[in-house]
Amino acid sequence: MPDLKLRALAARLVSEEAKELEIGVSLLWYLTHSDADFFISAKEISDHMQDLGIRSGVNSSRLKSNLAKHPDVVRGRAAGTFRIKTGRSVPYETKYGDLRSPERIPVPDNFLPSSISLGGRKHLDSLRREINGTYEFGLYNSCAVMCRRLMECLLIEAFDFSGNKAAITGGDGNIVGLNDILAKAKSGSHVKLSRNAPRVVDRVKESGDAAAHSRHYITSQRDIEDLNPGFRQLISELASLANLQK
Known part of the structure; x- marks a missing residue:
């Protein structure tokens, strides 16, 4: 099961109706920005899209080609791998960094619904x-x-x-x-x-x-x-x- 913060990012991207490449780069930022030595493949990104319910049937070859051309992305030594460029994280941090706070992560109320008022306490x-x-x-x-x-x-x-x-x-x-x-x-x-x-x-x-x-x-x-x-x-x-x- 994807972690809570990654699921929160996925929900945000869906609500914003983000395009496929924007989704791919945003996921790439989330998965690689904290480790300068970590790279990930376009296939892994497309698998995340599928697992998170953002996109299905993503053409990983097309995504790979588009990631390679993106100005915020750098290629890894291993063929077909990428990460967010050093110094290019700021826009993503500004837009999605709040999702790192546990208090901001959305939690479904499937067990005890919010329709039961607790007086706003x-x-x-x-x-x-x-x-x-x-x-x-x-x-x-x-x-x-x-x-x-x-x-x-x-x-x-x-x-x-x-x-x-x-x-x-x-x-x-x-x-x-x-x-x-x-x-x-x-x-x-x-x-x-x-x-x-x-x-x-x-x-x-x-x-x-x-x-x-x-x-x-x-x-x-x-x-x-x-x-x-x-x-x-x-x-x-x-x-x-x-x-x-x-």
């Missing part, structure tokens, strides 16, 4: 992004832990909004652990969970705990996917209880 939206990113790229242990964390954060927000934060605050002034928060939530005395919510919170907690603490268990894609649709419904419910559904 930056830390909650950041957790949602991590959940979707770790799910998208197969980091399922991390995904399970982040699901548990977002649930816990929203439970605390719900207690706080209802005026019952003291119920989950220990004698030392700190918020109690998730087990105690869940016990208070399930009692119905402080926040009103729907009938199915207690079952879902237990599953999310169990999944997150196993991912974080089990010595031998490895969370699978099926484990994460089995959390839905309950997890989405739970997050929507907790966001509503916390008055974040705006």
